[in-house]
């Protein structure tokens with residue numbers, strides 16, 4: 001015979017589940033929407049709390065009435081039959097009108113928040129163009145001729161206006177502490193803006209399932225002081241220095257082994273570059289456009305912000321990108337061109353890593 005769990009074990013299990021759920025609410029979590037760091041996220045959070053508490057009050061009232069009726073009107077003996085009623089106009093009007101009022105209220109607040117957050121208040125926001133790719137984010141700064149990937153530098157306390165475009169499938173751009181999700185739709189331009197009110201690294205993540213490596217499609221928004229941001233801009237605009245020694249060997253390997261087909265070095269990527277690479281991708285001639293590597297050595301993370309930039313990780317990446325990021329579009333490098341001459345030897349890899357790290 002099956003034994004039902006006792007009341008005590010039920011209590012213990014629910015307590016444990018409660019603890020686990022509460023731990024998940026730790027507000028120091030880097031991707032928590034409950035820890036807004038700017039005006040957009042804060043307004044959205046405020047709306048969330050209003051709707052949450054309205055729903056909690058309705059929930060509590062309905063539960064109270066339900067539990068009261070279950071106890072008050074429980075069946076007391078076998079032939080106990082409650083008073084049979086049919087229809088109650090007053091009650092029906094109440095439970096139709098109250099939700100209508102609630103929904104209209106929530107609707108008004110939602111639409112007002114949408115309009116209030118539609119455009120940045122500043123007339124001179126920092127403009128960033130984000131291109132979503134399977135499975136990494138590209139960030140271009142059109143006013144400064146900079147193209148980078150996975151890391152978006154912004155100055156603190158300045159509005160940032162983000163133009164969102166996709167080169168392949170649906171994605172969604174999401175930096176939980178700065179602003180809610182905005183879908184990135186192929187063939188369409190979407191926009192979002194935010195402002196960081198404190199310096200720091202804000203974690204972002206693609207929030208729309210976009211294929212195999214969707215879970216490994218992260219990025220970072222790095223908010224720094226205005227002078228630090230200007231230093232970053234200056235450094236990103238420097239031309240690439242001529243590589244020396246092992247790095248110079250790496251630069252020739254980079255050309256010889258076809259890395260240059262997908263990766264630009266020495267300047268920003270133009271829309272023409274992006275378009276021709278994507279056209280080749282859709283024609284099945286190549287494995288899509290890879291991140292611009294002009295100042296790769298100055299970045300902290302790579303491959304969708306899942307790996308730290310260092311010698312060991314880069315060697316492993318070039319040896320076996322598939323092992324580090326399953327499904328990624330660089331893995332089939334050798335396969336795509338079907339040419340054993342493109343395979344990398346150990347000394348190729350050492351030279352390439354020296355070259356990549358020299359690209360500061």
Ligand SMILES: [Cu+2]
Nearest residue numbers: 206208210214
């Ligand atoms: Cu995705």
